[in-house]
Amino acid sequence: MEYFTNPYNFVPFTGTCKRGALTLGPKECLTGYFDCELELLTPLFIPNTSNKSALCNEEERIKKYTGYEFCSYEDLSGDTRLGKAGPKDPVIPGSEIRGAVRSVYEAAFGGCMSTMRVDGALGRRNPSPKRPGIMEREGKNGWYLYPCERAMLNAGPTREGQKMPVEVYASLKEGQLLWIKLSENRYKNRNYMDKVVERYKIPDGGRIPDGYCQAWLHKGEPFGKKKHHESVFYCKNEERKMLVPEEEYRAYQQVMDKYKDGKAYSASPIDENRVLVYYVNQNGVPRNLSPACIGNEIFQKTFRKILESNGGFQPCVDMSELCPACKIFGMVSDGNGTKGAVCSRVRFADACLGGTLGSENVEDYYGPCVVLPEAG
Ligand SMILES: [Zn+2]
Numbered sequence: 001m002e003y004f005t006n007p008y009n010f011v012p013f014t015g016t017c018k019r020g021a022l023t024l025g026p027k028e029c030l031t032g033y034f035d036c037e038l039e040l041l042t043p044l045f046i047p048n049t050s051n052k053s054a055l056c057n058e059e060e061r062i063k064k065y066t067g068y069e070f071c072s073y074e075d076l077s078g079d080t081r082l083g084k085a086g087p088k089d090p091v092i093p094g095s096e097i098r099g100a101v102r103s104v105y106e107a108a109f110g111g112c113m114s115t116m117r118v119d120g121a122l123g124r125r126n127p128s129p130k131r132p133g134i135m136e137r138e139g140k141n142g143w144y145l146y147p148c149e150r151a152m153l154n155a156g157p158t159r160e161g162q163k164m165p166v167e168v169y170a171s172l173k174e175g176q177l178l179w180i181k182l183s184e185n186r187y188k189n190r191n192y193m194d195k196v197v198e199r200y201k202i203p204d205g206g207r208i209p210d211g212y213c214q215a216w217l218h219k220g221e222p223f224g225k226k227k228h229h230e231s232v233f234y235c236k237n238e239e240r241k242m243l244v245p246e247e248e249y250r251a252y253q254q255v256m257d258k259y260k261d262g263k264a265y266s267a268s269p270i271d272e273n274r275v276l277v278y279y280v281n282q283n284g285v286p287r288n289l290s291p292a293c294i295g296n297e298i299f300q301k302t303f304r305k306i307l308e309s310n311g312g313f314q315p316c317v318d319m320s321e322l323c324p325a326c327k328i329f330g331m332v333s334d335g336n337g338t339k340g341a342v343c344s345r346v347r348f349a350d351a352c353l354g355g356t357l358g359s360e361n362v363e364d365y366y367g368p369c370v371v372l373p374e375a376g
Contacts, residue, residue, distance in 0.1 A: 011107040016311040018110060019321040022342060038092070038351050043367055046096060051076035055369060070366065087366050094348035101348070102329045111325025112316050118304035130278040130293050132233045133286065134216065135244060137273040143244040145279060145286040147237045151182055151215065152229035153197045160187065160229070161196040168202075169230070173270040174219045177203055178232060179212040187229075197232060218276040220292060233276050242286050252277065252289035 047068035048054065054076045055067030069076055072088035105111060132150040135143050154161040155169040161183065179201040187193035201209065208214070215234035221227065269275060278293045279286040307314040316326045317333045319340040330344035353365075 013311045013313055015110060017112055017313045017323050019312075019316065019323050021320045022322055022327050036351075037354075038097075044092070045370075046071040046092060048072055048074065048076055050074075051078070067369075087362055089353050089362055090365055092351035094350045097351060098329075098346075098348040102325060105328070106325045109324045110313075112323040113303075113307060113313050114315050114326065114329075114331060116303055116307070116315060118307065118314055119302055122301055122303070130280055130288070130290075132218075132231070132293075133277055133279050134233060134236055135275045135277050135286075135289070141243075142246065143249050144241045145244050145277070145289075146241050147281075148233040149194075149235040150218075151180065151195045151197050151232050151234055152187055152193075153178075153180075153200065153217070153232050155230040156223040156228055158228040162199050164200065164230075172202075172217055172219075174217065174268065175270040175274055175276060176217040177270075178215045178217055179203055179208050180215040180232060180234060181209075181212050182234075194231075196229070200232075216274075216276055218291075242281075242284060244286055244289070248285075248287050248289055255290050 048071045049068070052066050052068060053061050053064075054069040056065050060067065070087065070090050071093060072091050074088040102111075102114070106114065132148045134146045134148055136146065137143050152161065153164060155164040155166075178197075180197045181199040183196040183198045185195075187196055197215070199212075200215075201212065213234055214236070215232040218231045218233055220231060277289045277291060279290075280288045304314050315334065316323050316331050319331075319333070319342050322331065322342060326342060328345050330342050332341040353362075
């Protein structure tokens with residue numbers, strides 16, 4: 001086995017989750033059991049959690065490494081040493097089998113997604129650094145992005161660079177053209193920081209002064225505890241202009257709609273055909289456009305909302321409204337709108353060695369010890 005992969009198989013939802021009350025007629029009140037035989041087709045590992053360093057030597061124990069023995073009825077807690085304990089009769093707990101059977105039943109018979117944590121926020125982490133850019137609409141050809149640099153404008157609580165009075169800042173619109181003179185060094189002399197706007201001028205129809213360059217004001221989120229400067233974009237690179245794919249522009253509009261809801265970026269632009277954005281350069285294609293330089297984008301949707309609008313497969317919470325799987329395997333309502341619990345109508349026993357298989361040659365059932373790769 002050169003690498004390990006979880007053998008998941010994804011089954012799409014079909015139709016809707018049909019729920020009803022648990023009503024048992026005489027024909028449904030049968031009891032009984034059946035025996036099953038189980039043959040392993042791949043290696044399997046289930047830990048015996050009574051000792052988490054059962055397979056560790058002295059040094060590994062001191063370093064608090066973990067090495068589990070396979071699941072058995074043996075209590076391995078205490079001073080067990082590698083090789084001394086030895087493998088015991090392996091056992092597959094009934095709870096493991098039950099979980100696997102239930103998820104197949106849920107997929108086959110339209111059960112709810114009973115084990116899903118449905119209320120966490122969905123997010124996606126984008127590891128690539130975001131870069132400043134100016135996006136311009138050019139006739140019918142769509143939007144193009146020009147890479148830029150960013151500099152820090154003193155419009156807040158700082159002493160670095162020429163101060164822009166609050167009332168001037170408030171009167172300017174998003175995307176306002178400025179003439180700026182940059183500091184020689186970066187902020188606090190740190191090479192990962194941007195340069196500071198040493199002097200600025202609001203263009204007055206005259207000539208741009210020597211030593212100044214064009215820049216565009218990007219009004220970000222309000223000044224708070226952390227934010228000390230406003231941003232201006234400058235050094236617009238005409239030669240490296242990139243076409244913005246249509247789907248990326250649409251995604252950007254959605255991000256903007258969301259920001260407008262939160263009122264964080266309410267400044268309306270001075271020119272509707274010029275937008276200041278941050279983007280990720282993915283092999284020459286601008287992607288993940290957003291008004292802020294954040295690496296982690298949070299979606300507003302939760303799994304619950306997605307499941308509700310895709311057939312209602314969110315976990316059951318009401319004992320009078322049970323899906324086919326919860327009727328058989330039971331459910332416990334979560335905190336919101338708790339309406340009781342329903343016990344399971346099936347029970348799974350553990351899978352043990354049986355028949356001619358026995359304790360004498362128990363080693364034969366085990367492969368060599370495997371060290372899992374990091375994050376494996
Ligand atoms: Zn259910």
